[in-house]
Amino acid sequence: MPKSKTHRLPSAMLLVGGMFTAAVVLLTLLARHLYWTERRPSTGLIMVVAFDWAVAAMVVSMILVSLTSGRGRRTAKARRGRVTVELQESEPRRTTRLTGPGAEMAASADIKVGSRLPALFLYAASAGLAAFVIWFHLDGQSTWIGTGFSLVLAFYVGNWARNAWPRPETGS
Template sequence: MPKPKPRRLPSAMLVVGGAFTACVVGLTLLARHLWLTEHRPSTGLIAVIAFDWAVAAMVVSMILVSITSGRGRRTARARRGRVTVELQDSEPRRTTRLTGPGVEASGSADIKIGSRLPALFLFAASAGLAVLVIWFLVDGQSTWIGTGFSLVIAFYVGNWARNAWPRPDAPEPEDPSP
């Protein structure tokens, strides 16, 4: 009897990147809707644009890392069978267990960053977002609260860039294959 082929699970980068790309599309559509319907200074519009910009920058930097870096360690596991889920309620203290057929899946990807390109892109994205946010404030389309909130997001994108800078002392990811 032939052995069944093992099912190949998608790469963790592909799954996470696909989910974040779907978020970018949704946030872009929401930003477009707010752009067309808001006719006064808006906090929500600039906040949605800032989130959309940050998530899009993260997706592009993930693509740049996967293109410019070597293969790292990847793991993906799936198990079918009997699964137990525990639900804990704080008031009154009780635990409910649900047991039945199900699927358990986990995955991870460790990649050593081998290029400065993703970090430089994130620095540029951070600066571009800050300029856009300030332009929205000067143009009268954003409130001070929305501007401050969005500048904080631009700061975080800049921090991602600092963390994406390649480190020469970082150890190589181990290959778990036997």
């Protein structure tokens, strides 16, 4: 049986936040490129701007949660040993197995949201995105498809805000 070790891992918020911050930078560069190269009205430009806006709002709300909320439960486990991976193909019906040395890792982080600030920020980001998208469309810069997609994304950011609202304590 493989040995199980607990390793000290960087905070999940730091890892995920770093990846999303890199995505914000790349999406901003893509939006800049599309702004200078696409003809107007554009579908892709407003979609990239809206997605960039939503991801940036998520990064800022993650930072606000980590600054204003209490620490939750964190677990991480890593296991090394012999593993088997199965690949099942439908045409032709066959199963391929690959066995050899491998590693398995699982981690989780539970954070109790203790402040309304992240939710309020997400509500503001949602309203700002919706206003920007409508202005961009009225200015003739985006198509109906891009505008519709971006407004749906603004709705989802508002839904994130609803889910980020702190829940009252329930006594057991």
